[in-house]
Amino acid sequence: MLPDGPTHGLVLAAPLLLLSVGLVPAAWANAWPGLMARLCGAAAWLAFVSALLAAVAYPFEGTYAWIFYRVELPGGLGALTLGTYVNSVTVIMLMLVAFIGAIVTRYAYNYLDGDPNRGRFNKWLALTLAAILTLIVSGNLLMFALAWIATSLCLHQLLMFYPERPAAVLAAHKKFVASRVGDLSLLVAVALIGLTLHTLQFDELFRILAAMEGPVPIALEIAALLIVIAAVLKSAQFPFHGWLLQVMEAPTPVSALLHAGIVNAGAFLVIRMSPVMSHSQLAMGVLAVIGLFTLALASLVMLTQTNIKVSLAWSTTAQMGFMLLECGLGLYSLAMLHLVAHSLYKAHAFLASGSGVDAFRAPVLPHASPGVGPVQLLPALAGGGLIVLAVGAAFGVTAGHQPAHLAAGTVVVIAVTQLLLQMAGVMRGEDFLRRGLALSAVVAVAYFTLHALFDAALQGSVLPVQDADGPFQVWLAQAFVGVFLVLLVFQQVLKQAPAFLGDGIYMHLYNGLYIDVYITRLIERIWPGPLPAPGTPPAPFAPVTSPGA
Template sequence: MSATAFTVSTAAALAAPVILWLTGFVPRDTADRHGATMAKLATGVAWSAFALAIVAFAGYAAGPGFGSAQTLNLFAIALPFGVGDFAIGVFVNAVTVIMLALVSLVGAVVTTYARNYMAGDAGEGHFHKWLMLTLAAILTLLVSSNLLMFALAWMATSLNLHRLLLFYPERRAAQMAAHKKFVFSRIGDASLFIAVLLIGASVHTLDFQTLFAAMETVEGPLPLALEVAAWLIALAAILKCAQFPFHGWIIQVMEAPTPVSALLHAGIVNAGAFLVIRMSPVMSVSGGALEALAVVGLVTLAVASLVMLTQTSIKVSLAWSTSAQMGFMLMEAGLGLYSLALLHLVAHSLYKAHAFLASGSSVDGFRTPALKFKGGAPEAWHWLVAFQGAILTALIAGFAFGVDPTHQPALIVTGAIVAIATAQLLLQALVLEENARLLIRATAIGAFVCFAYFGLHAAFEHALIGSVRPAETMGGAFELWLSIAIVAVFVGLITLQHLFTRIQGRLRQAIQVHLYNGLYVDVLVTRLIVRLWPIRQSLTATPATA
């Protein structure tokens, strides 16, 4: 029974992207002439892909269970120089089925939304055609059994998305944002392809399951080729996740239709974190590459969080939020907390898809009555009580779920982050002009957040046993200082958020202007890109001729 269920899971995982590819390959003229029909077809196929993803998840869970893996290759051809084979197939493990169910759900919801959003548009059929091709490339990336197939799907996802970002090519802002993403994506593609070749030349296989088995025997310092490959994988993830200072394009792609923004921010941008998690057998042995990911993620998180507070556009604020969340996610992966990174990825995808698709009604939140504060700012005893209560709650929740800091010392850092977030909630309740019931309610919510966080971490950690390789703990001075820096950044962000409300006059105005403009980093990056890689006319082609 278990073998049959596993086979069904593998077959469903293969079928999900196939039906999307078949829909996307509808001839251009046919799609343009029958836009409404194409929209209905795309919606039905997207939900069918989600149903197949659920079958894949259920079959995997009912099979040998979490921790097992299976590969089904339909076609394979040997590559020269002993780098392994290029194969078209499916690799099913816990990471695959979780991500397949998540992304297919987001894709189905976005496609359903787009059916009404694009109704009557002259390019309706063209839009749904490229939406299907983009979704197909994403799902292919998730289920790929071969590193080279993964890299090709990675590139196809970016190229298909590029056509959606230029759906309104007459908009100059859309051209520039798409061009910057195009440049960064090509650099990321080159990094990933070189990493694939280096891995193949070192291990003599490109098959994921065989590669992971071979890497289990590797201990200590990586060979130079694999070390370089790990750094190139980190670079590809940083570029895909729009990390500082390569973040500008993700803030400026709002000229594309809203469904494209939702799919990008809730699905495609997460591919960088997925790459690191998928390649954990290589990344976990390369301490330097993981540490670089954590540092870049922390810097991005700090900058984007501050800039986000000054934005007046809802969608732009959400875009900065995405950059910050991607930084947080890569920081978790850089600390070796792959289960938390995957949990974060799932939560962020669901939240961000809803946030973008509901962005039109977000303004209603500003119409609600503002809460009244006692003195305008928390006093010293407020901070003391809030942090003491939050730390105690986080410690109780952590011990309740068996968190062992000696086994995963990085969990101390994430536990501190949870405590800081809970302290912020308690701090707001303490300074509000309300009765004790508000503080009790805030305390209950904070406790629920802490227990849910550590409980979900335990569940994901159990699910990913055998699917990811735990990172090696270096225990050096750099790791200690990095942990201190992470906690200091989160404490600093809360402190600055409260101090900023008390600053008045020209100083506040200057800070507001500089942060609103993203500290002008993207201006310099844009000038450099335009000088080195000018926009070509072909990138501004209209949908009718694309």
């Protein structure tokens, strides 16, 4: 089936279906809340079906652009066009977001039942999903930026669904300020790219930059750095990560949509803009360093959390840091695989968080585990390394590859080591050798298989990094591996000796080193938030009580 006909219609139908529901006035939506919820759910599922059909029609090779409206911009910027841009990244993201949107709307159907503003919630949920899907299918960089801004503004209405909650208002305001800075950065980057290349069409940008050799103009270097700022702010990276931890006051479907879909827009921006990013070693390095630092901080803080949703929020921050680190290393296909896996996992984790708490509280028989001592760490690490090396060799991955791929393989070794250590705590002898090693081999095979599939699917949809074997990339890969090894050892030590940190350090980590307190005070001085209603107690800046309080 030729993709230049039906595929464009199918990918465009996905956002239009949800937009048609979102344009219903709020008063009408609240007047018929049940009907509005059913319309939103039907539109979301039809959008998912449309995305599936688009994937069937697309052969996962080549790129296809379609324009149905064009407006020339002054100053040689190019043109603002309304149209679609279809490649492997578009199709994968469209299916993922449409599926999560359908699941979230189905969950919200029961969750919001009886709420007086149920219709208004579904209106803004439909508009938010429509904006995200428009972002994905946009064929023009300025259209992409406008959809990026619309996504944030629509999400703000969902975060403010309970305006009587001071914590919700504060978190939404912090997110609003961070988003406006990111929006400005992206718009300036769009202007610099347009003024330099005189086009804003994704297909033309890819063609021009793929043929460019040598140093890029300084304007594109600046544009790449501005894209990094926009991605970092959208994905809640250090030091502006606090708002993501405090939006739990919003309804659970909003948390699921935010953590499983919208924060991933930062990584999607970098992947979509790979033609620009891959030419800027400075921008890629800055992105990787921020992602690595955020990953390390969030991983340590997670070890101290006692609230399941706060722990999930810190997990999202860490995963976003990991994803941007992969992008900074030029591992775009691995970042896309990570994005898909994390979105599906995190949507389930948030929507099932209540059941998880119930299961944790349920009485169970005590299980005596022998524990895993430090002496077992090195053998497990060596065993994990041998398994991954053997499986990697079967997939053609050898030591001669670029350092970023070796770093990613080392992370798989650490993951397999964690699995072996956990199984060693409950198994011994032949049972451990048979089941533990077999399961580790299955994990390694699954990883390399999925990575190979995504790598093949994204061929021609992203532009590889120009200097993948440079000294800076080698240094980043070594730092990448070192941080993960330290985290592995640190986690095992804490399991054996929970008092290792001491009360003071534990308390600081539990509160995220109080970084968000200072960021919140800074934002309140520069851009004060809305005043609370009379008689409303003030919202705290950050948790300052002990974990057992």
